[in-house]
Amino acid sequence: MIQAKTDIRKLSLDQLKSWLAERGEAGFRAKQIHEWLWKKSARSFAEMTSLSVPLRELMDQHFAINALTTDNQQHSNDGTVKSAFRLHDAHLVEGVLIPATDRMTACVSSQVGCSLSCTFCATGYMDRKRNLDAGEIYDQVVEIARQAERKFQAPLTNIVYMGMGEPLLNYANVMQSIEHITSPLGLGMSPKRITVSTAGIAKMIKKLGDDEVRFRLALSLHAANDEKRNRIMPINESNSLDNLAEALNHFYKKTGNRITFEYIVFNNFNDSLDDAKELWEFTKRVPARVNIIEYNPIAEADFRNTEADKLDRFAGFLENRGVTVSVRRSRGKDIDAACGQLANKG
Ligand code: SF4
Numbered sequence: 001m002i003q004a005k006t007d008i009r010k011l012s013l014d015q016l017k018s019w020l021a022e023r024g025e026a027g028f029r030a031k032q033i034h035e036w037l038w039k040k041s042a043r044s045f046a047e048m049t050s051l052s053v054p055l056r057e058l059m060d061q062h063f064a065i066n067a068l069t070t071d072n073q074q075h076s077n078d079g080t081v082k083s084a085f086r087l088h089d090a091h092l093v094e095g096v097l098i099p100a101t102d103r104m105t106a107c108v109s110s111q112v113g114c115s116l117s118c119t120f121c122a123t124g125y126m127d128r129k130r131n132l133d134a135g136e137i138y139d140q141v142v143e144i145a146r147q148a149e150r151k152f153q154a155p156l157t158n159i160v161y162m163g164m165g166e167p168l169l170n171y172a173n174v175m176q177s178i179e180h181i182t183s184p185l186g187l188g189m190s191p192k193r194i195t196v197s198t199a200g201i202a203k204m205i206k207k208l209g210d211d212e213v214r215f216r217l218a219l220s221l222h223a224a225n226d227e228k229r230n231r232i233m234p235i236n237e238s239n240s241l242d243n244l245a246e247a248l249n250h251f252y253k254k255t256g257n258r259i260t261f262e263y264i265v266f267n268n269f270n271d272s273l274d275d276a277k278e279l280w281e282f283t284k285r286v287p288a289r290v291n292i293i294e295y296n297p298i299a300e301a302d303f304r305n306t307e308a309d310k311l312d313r314f315a316g317f318l319e320n321r322g323v324t325v326s327v328r329r330s331r332g333k334d335i336d337a338a339c340g341q342l343a344n345k346g
Contacts, residue, residue, distance in 0.1 A: 008063035009037050009135040013185075025055060031185075033059070038186040041142045043067045064088075068139045080332035081147050085140060087112070091129055094163050095140040097147045098331055105158040106144035108137055110174055111165025116199050118220075118233045120264065122298045123164045132165070134176035141181060159189070162197040162218070166235075168204035178215060191215040197262060202239045205247035209254035217251060218260040218291070219244065223270045224282040232269075241282065248286045259288040264295050265314060271306040276317040283323050290323055294330035305330070 011019065017030040032050055036042040043065060045056040066088035074082045079099040084092045093109040113126035140163075145156040159181065161167040167174045178194060180186035191214035198205065199220050208217060223229040229236040248259055263279065265271045283290065292315050295305040306314075311327065318325045 005064040007066040074335035076332035104148040108140040109163035110167040131170040137177035202243040202247035209251035221261040224278040265306040267304040
């Protein structure tokens with residue numbers, strides 16, 4: 001059997017230096033190659049024109065660059081662009097460009113499918129096939145940044161890890177992708193512009209605190225009541241709200257970084273004033289702002305978006321009690337914008 005070549009982007013700068021030294025190449029070449037791979041997002045060794053042809057050929061014999069390609073795209077009337085990206089092993093993942101007046105946000109995936117089976121989420125109905133590596137996450141950001149430049153002549157300003165998969169169950173690769181995104185040798189973006197969104201893995205939230213990360217954290221909360229949350233997010237059975245509150249406070253103490261609760265309002269499920277009161281109580285336990293999000297219904301589940309007046313009442317209840325609340329209108333309603341809908345068609 002022919003062995004697949006290793007993706008050169010899996011090598012660190014030091015590993016690249018050693019590989020070059022073993023072949024009698026100068027150490028400074030490593031930085032040049034690294035720059036081609038990350039800062040310039042080269043998709044082939046032939047593009048690396050500052051290197052000698054024999055070195056490019058040598059690398060080509062030993063390594064691959066497993067770049068992703070855009071398989072399918074949907075453009076919404078509100079400017080949202082949803083892309084299905086094809087990975088080198090034929091799997092599909094999704095990334096979304098969300099334009100707004102003051103920002104250009106990329107929403108990226110961290111896994112092919114997801115193991116957490118949240119009942120309102122299209123990805124939750126797929127099996128988790130594998131983790132994405134750092135290069136595959138990084139490539140989504142680069143592709144979406146190019147879309148922003150092409151379509152809106154504007155740079156990407158924000159990144160959210162809120163696409164397919166649970167980022168904290170792919171911890172090492174997610175962290176590595178953020179290192180490259182924030183490094184001056186990569187995209188040089190501020191970590192404050194990056195938000196990792198988790199369904200709530202208490203142990204890994206604590207680890208983020210211990211690792212003193214500089215990016216933001218969001219918890220997909222959707223119910224501040226264990227019984228209700230268990231019904232829509234099975235991960236809550238082993239990561240209860242008590243566990244999460246403890247882990248989030250640890251994270252906050254260690255990093256001082258802002259925490260956001262994401263709360264999708266489902267009609268007649270979690271949109272009453274009692275639900276708002278529970279959420280308010282939970283914000284007293286964990287210092288967090290709240291993003292209230294409209295729901296994009298999916299074929300697999302019966303959930304519906306709440307009504308406008310109930311949403312206003314819910315948000316108003318929290319605001320009147322001093323909670324910082326943003327209401328995020330649903331984007332890309334005219335396309336398959338709910339996470340997992342587009343890749344599932346592949
Ligand atoms: S909401 Fe997130 S964690 Fe839950 S199934 Fe969907 S992708 Fe996985």
